[in-house]
Amino acid sequence: MARRQLPSLNALRAFEAFGRHGRMTLAADELCVTHGAVSRQIRQLEEQLGVALTEGPRSRLRMTEAGLKLAQALSPAFDQIEAAVPQPVPVGPRPLVVSCLPTFAMKWLIPRLPSFQAAYPDIPVRVAESNGPFDFKADGVDLAIRMRSPDTVVTYEAEVWPFMEHYHGPIMSPEVAVAQPMSLERICTMPRLLTRTFLEGWSDWARNFELDHLPPPASEQVFDHYFYMIEAAAAGLGVAIGPWAFVQRDLASGRLVAPLGFTHGRARIVAVTPPDGATKEALLFRDWLLEQGASTPLPPEASCDSRGGR
Amino acid sequence: MARRQLPSLNALRAFEAFGRHGRMTLAADELCVTHGAVSRQIRQLEEQLGVALTEGPRSRLRMTEAGLKLAQALSPAFDQIEAAVPQPVPVGPRPLVVSCLPTFAMKWLIPRLPSFQAAYPDIPVRVAESNGPFDFKADGVDLAIRMRSPDTVVTYEAEVWPFMEHYHGPIMSPEVAVAQPMSLERICTMPRLLTRTFLEGWSDWARNFELDHLPPPASEQVFDHYFYMIEAAAAGLGVAIGPWAFVQRDLASGRLVAPLGFTHGRARIVAVTPPDGATKEALLFRDWLLEQGASTPLPPEASCDSRGGR
DNA sequence: GGGCCATGTGAAGAAACCTCACAGAAGGCC
DNA sequence: GGCCTTCTGTGAGGTTTCTTCACATGGCCC
CATH class of the missing domain: 1.10.10.10 (Winged helix-like DNA-binding domain superfamily/Winged helix DNA-binding domain)
Structure with a gap:
């Protein structure tokens, strides 16, 4: 009542x-x-x-x-x-705990995990989704996956292994895009969608066009997660700078379009292991990440981008 | 997955x-x-x-x-x-919106509401539970119920109608109480349970015993709501200062005991109406509150307390 | 001991939920 | 255009989950 x-x-x-x-x-x-x-x-x-x-x-x-x-x-x-909800007592060997951005987990890591488990059936993996900082010891994290731009101030001791380049570009719904041909100028003035996780996305992207000062957008909207920013773009609310790795499937299915293609971002996707030595399992996982990163296809237009390459 | x-x-x-x-x-x-x-x-x-x-x-x-x-x-x-979850479009007349502490709603107001609705079947009432400040206009509140101690700094313009005195006393589970006879001194040193809603409960209560400086307790634990503080007391985690109106039923059923009885607190339960005139319905509700407040029984030991009375 | 109050429980019925299999709709590709 | 793929909508039917009803149980009070 x-x-x-x-x-x-x-x-x-x-x-x-x-x-x-x-x-x-x-x-x-x-x-x-x-x-x-x-x-x-x-x-x-x-x-x-x-x-x-x-x-x-x-x-x-x-x-x-x-x-x-x-x-x-x-x-x-x-x-x-x-x-x-209290976790039931874990059974079997202690799993390898991988801390990861929620969207990266959903859109990239989890779809590929079966490949790791096929290769190493004895190593159970637990994905802990987290945006923020983490503590290897306190949180029991064996390996963390993060985005790191060259500007990131490193405040922790850790070993860092870049395993994938970051390509990104403006994405929007096809309905928004067909309204008129998309130019750089026009995109810059459209309602802009951001994610709290990577607020520097737009300015980072703009560097590739030697746009040091982005013109002000019609409006700005910030989302807590990449995936909601992406869904907002699909819903036609504006333009977002979306990482290639996250929107690949949506582009293929036509839910999203990227009229200007993708360019090489300054950030990289990195694996982070503790400074005092990673576990054997974490190193195997890191190697698998390097392999998976290398075999993730490049965006089609990336070759036009002189700064790209790996 | x-x-x-x-x-x-x-x-x-x-x-x-x-x-x-x-x-x-x-x-x-x-x-x-x-x-x-x-x-x-x-x-x-x-x-x-x-x-x-x-x-x-x-x-x-x-x-x-x-x-x-x-x-x-x-x-x-x-x-x-x-x-x-978006509210379905309300049907019928605009209800009378009463803002109220969650615990007061659960333990006192809602059990009595049928009486109001029997008297005024044409006035639908919506109870909006809220601890914090409110805005008559922005939140659409017609009347608010709050606890107010004489020390409360009034920062808003409003008409205030005290409708119930506040009796409170130390409460605990019977298991904790039977361990040994309860004295004032002993109670003051037991683990203490507090509620964020009324942190001054203990010091307020202590005044009645001319204890200006409460001895430090064995430990302190703060709960977000009165009802969790009360349940913690029932669980045997310590002693809480509980308002008579909230624990009446638990005392009757033996879930809680109050070995020192209840004393008259400095706070009062008040109805608050907007400064620019309350609606007709809000005034009817205020009158009903005054009536219900007067007919709420006093704690049995309250008569021993010279400061009591209304 | 009898009455009261609150929770535990067996069996049966109701409701919610899910699956399967197929249909429809849109886009890509040749 | 025709065919294929991908994704969602839906009818029918089955399964699980949840509820109710009625009664049992246990503790407390008088």
């Missing part, structure tokens, strides 16, 4: 997962159900709330603004619940 | 409600189910987590420390979810 009746929590969770992944199929994988189940849950939620949460053709569904707002508000709440 | 499998969200919600109310029956009322359903959910949760969340005889169940920790972590997460 005290609290208003909430819609089904399972439906909210399904929508939150959809919000992060941008695709029902991936959300369904995460939740270990079929895509049909997610589809039903989301539709039921939309009916109960009387608000459209998704829009667009099935093959490139995107969130509405209301949906983006809801998903963004739900994510931290579910994170909190997850953190609150 | 990315995220660990959580226990049933409904089970977590049932436990969270139990945590706030301290009784399965009340949690069941809030969730509009039978007590049996809540009982099963909590048992299932305990089995899945492999942790005891409740303990003690059925007639005065209490949370374990693990349970208290879990419930406290879950509450803000569910609050966040509730806040995130």
